[in-house]
Amino acid sequence: MKTKTYVITGSASGIGRALLNRIAEDNIVFAGYRNQEHEKTLKEISSNIYPFYIDYTRPETIKYAADYILSKCTKVDTLINIAGCVVAGPVENIEMDEIKRQFDVNVFGHLELSRKLLDILNDGKIINISSMASFGIFPFISPYCASKRCLDMFFNSLLIENKKNIQVVSIKPGVIATPLWGKSIQENSKYFDNCKDYVDEMRYLISNAQKNETRGLSVEKVVDVILKADRARHPKLSYTVGFDAFIASIISKLPQSFINNLIKFGLKYRMKK
Numbered sequence: 001m002k003t004k005t006y007v008i009t010g011s012a013s014g015i016g017r018a019l020l021n022r023i024a025e026d027n028i029v030f031a032g033y034r035n036q037e038h039e040k041t042l043k044e045i046s047s048n049i050y051p052f053y054i055d056y057t058r059p060e061t062i063k064y065a066a067d068y069i070l071s072k073c074t075k076v077d078t079l080i081n082i083a084g085c086v087v088a089g090p091v092e093n094i095e096m097d098e099i100k101r102q103f104d105v106n107v108f109g110h111l112e113l114s115r116k117l118l119d120i121l122n123d124g125k126i127i128n129i130s131s132m133a134s135f136g137i138f139p140f141i142s143p144y145c146a147s148k149r150c151l152d153m154f155f156n157s158l159l160i161e162n163k164k165n166i167q168v169v170s171i172k173p174g175v176i177a178t179p180l181w182g183k184s185i186q187e188n189s190k191y192f193d194n195c196k197d198y199v200d201e202m203r204y205l206i207s208n209a210q211k212n213e214t215r216g217l218s219v220e221k222v223v224d225v226i227l228k229a230d231r232a233r234h235p236k237l238s239y240t241v242g243f244d245a246f247i248a249s250i251i252s253k254l255p256q257s258f259i260n261n262l263i264k265f266g267l268k269y270r271m272k273k
């Protein structure tokens with residue numbers, strides 16, 4: 001099998017970590033991590049792994065990361081933008097800085113790193129881990145939904161515009177069992193605790209997130225789809241992963257007023273249960 005060069009972000013946890021385990025043995029992987037403790041762990045997985053620190057809330061680290069990769073290689077076959085976080089809560093309560101952080105991490109960081117690597121991605125691929133949230137039908141996680149839709153829009157434009165023959169793929173998983181859910185409860189706890197008008201909704205959101213951390217699909221399902229898109233000569237523009245994501249893609253084609261009523265009814269029904 002031909003050795004490829006990959007750049008992946010969010011590689012120390014969840015989907016990124018599972019992907020790393022599958023590709024590191026036979027390929028060169030530049031593996032982005034945020035938590036500095038992970039550098040050593042990543043190095044121990046394989047000598048094919050070149051860990052690099054990147055924190056999308058600190059723009060200077062994007063430059064350092066890109067400079068590091070550009071100093072080590074002249075060609076990247078596939079860039080896989082995986083890093084992500086969830087900002088949640090009622091639209092009327094979430095601080096603007098938190099909404100900006102959501103976009104820094106889930107959109108602008110990926111955009112900036114990708115742009116800095118475009119010259120060595122000639123004839124290569126960018127695979128983004130978007131989400132079924134990109135279909136835009138989930139209340140109380142609007143920053144997350146908007147960020148994923150925005151990510152897809154920017155990169156779809158890049159696909160249309162670029163003259164470097166770079167293919168762009170959006171992968172939209174449904175609920176996957178990863179630490180993302182626990183982190184989202186921790187990171188958004190101030191909204192969950194202080195929304196006096198939405199106490200029941202926040203309670204439901206937390207219990208749902210707790211369940212999702214274990215009842216979601218296995219990360220391996222997402223990795224299978226990433227590798228399928230990576231291998232394909234002509235990959236699809238968008239892949240859903242999981243039945244829930246497939247259903248979300250169908251529902252998103254219905255009239256917005258119908259979707260809104262469906263969601264309001266569904267939320268009420270599920271909160272009662």
Ligand SMILES: NC(=O)c1ccc[n+]([C@@H]2O[C@H](COP(=O)([O-])OP(=O)(O)OC[C@H]3O[C@@H](n4cnc5c(N)ncnc54)[C@H](OP(=O)(O)O)[C@@H]3O)[C@@H](O)[C@H]2O)c1
Binds near residue numbers: 130132176
């Ligand atoms: N889990 C799901 O149900 C699901 C569904 C659809 C889409 N996704 C998407 O899948 C991707 C991977 O998430 P996951 O589920 O595997 O969760 P995860 O285990 O929490 O992975 C997220 C990764 O992003 C990194 N990250 C977070 N904030 C960052 C920042 N400011 N700068 C750089 N890296 C940062 C995290 O670093 P740390 O290890 O330091 O936290 C972690 O490695 C995300 O884009 C997520 O939106 C997940």
